[in-house]
Amino acid sequence: MIDLGYRTGLFEAAAAGPTTSQVLAERAGLQERYVREWLGSIVANGIMAYDPDTREYMLPPEHAASLTGAGSANMAPTAGMVVIYGKHLAELEHAFRAGGGVPYSRFGREWAEKMDQVSRRPVDELLVDRWLPLVAGLSERFTAGARVADIGCGSGHAVAVMGAAFPASTFVGYDLSEDAIERGRAEVREAGLSNVTFEVADVAELKPDQPFDAVFAFDAIHDQAKPAAVLLAAHDALVPGGTFFMMDLALSSNLEDNIGNPQARWTYSSSTLYCMTVSLAEGGAGLGGAWGWQTAKRMLAEAGFGEVVTHRPAPGSERNMICVTHRPS
Ligand SMILES: C[S@@+](CC[C@H](N)C(=O)[O-])C[C@H]1O[C@@H](n2cnc3c(N)ncnc32)[C@H](O)[C@@H]1O
Incomplete structure (x- = not known):
């Protein structure tokens, strides 16, 4: 409805x-x-x-x-995800009985389009003006010229926005989904951005020719088949002192802390229907959307990152937790 x-x-x-x-x-x-x-x-x-x-x-x-409205506070576009998830209920029921899951590939172009519609609003509104300034000196480094990656970039709107804002830097978006990458390539072509490229790639195997000054992951760690390997790959892909900026869903790792939080109703449901099952379909970790602050911080430490600074959800992005950390020098 x-x-x-x-x-x-x-x-x-x-x-x-x-x-x-x-x-x-x-x-x-x-x-x-x-x-x-x-x-x-x-x-x-x-x-x-x-x-x-x-x-x-x-x-x-x-x-x-x-x-209502064109901004990121409008949660109505998110509801359409349920309609897409609902098409796979029979397969999901099977997975409840037999294990495994419904793979990414089953959600296809339709899901890539919906994800784009949902995530481009906060990116447009908050990324350059609110999120990047959370890391002292980051925007200045991008203005001067830096190498930047977005892992699990989906349709790549975040790298397109940063590419336009910071023409002296180069941006690469990586994603498994050809549908999503195709959308990203079309957007940067239309915008005439020559400093943004995309690669269809499994970021668990990420080994860039040259290291990055910063790596971003927007909403893209909790549904990985191999989240620990991805965090390690992100760490190893950075220059010493390089920044890892991870935005994910703002919840506790403990159910009891999440009761009464309206975001939890959506996250556990959406995770059962998509985030967790796509990971389990590949024999993965199945972290789920509610992996939460505590697990995120532990896994970042295990990947070798230094101190993790977490940012509480801000007005306009209440659903997001932001973790910023660095590869030790
Ligand atoms: C929830 S979506 C977020 C997409 C995008 N960052 C955004 O905010 O709109 C997670 C993305 O991670 C991608 N993904 C999952 N596992 C991956 C892997 N191993 N390598 C590359 N991309 C992956 C999926 O295809 C999907 O586009």
Whole structure:
């Protein structure tokens, strides 16, 4: 229902003010009978309010804040992931019984597109202005010229954005998914960026010809088949003193700490349906999306990194935990 609201523009139309199903349907250019049934679900789920006297439906501003707009606070695009995950339930049920999982390749182009739609909003809004300044001197190094990698880059929007912001630096995005890399290549071609390249590669085997000054991993460690090998490869791919910047999902490694955190409801579910199963499909570690701060810090230490500085979720990116560490000099 949230995905339908996002696709049809119903949340945006509802945010314009309380109204009847008829007027809401007119505002959104939709069929009233469908809109009324959708409203029934949305009201019953506590997302909108209904006044039986006036027959008006109301989207509270505090709910509209998470369901409307072009910014990263709008969580509505994320709901469409469930629709994609749902197509693989029979295979997942089989994995519950027999082990293994549903591999990355089954989620294909459709998932790469959805991931892109979800992650480009925070990248556009926060990467250059909010996330990079968390590391003292990093933006200055990129301005002067640095070699930078993004491992598990998906469709590569982060390297495209950094490539445009820092023309003296070179950026390489690595991902297993040909669909995602194809999207990344198209974006940098269209933007005319000659300092951004992509490679279809397994980052557990990453061995660059020349080391990087910085390596990024956005949302890309917890679903790895071999997360420990990937962290080690990231460490070894850096120059001494080089920066590893990892953004992942902001949760504790302990279920009891996560109870009551709305992000946990989504993360454990999405992990069962995607993040964990893609890893288990390859006989992998199956860390899951809720691997959390504690496990992340332990694994970074085991990979040989130095002190890890963690950043608490900031307004606009509450779902993210950021860990910054360096290869010891
Ligand atoms: C959750 S997505 C995040 C993508 C991107 N960083 C973003 O924020 O939109 C994780 C990505 O890691 C990639 N991936 C997983 N295992 C990989 C591996 N061993 N080598 C390269 N890429 C991998 C997947 O194909 C997927 O695109």
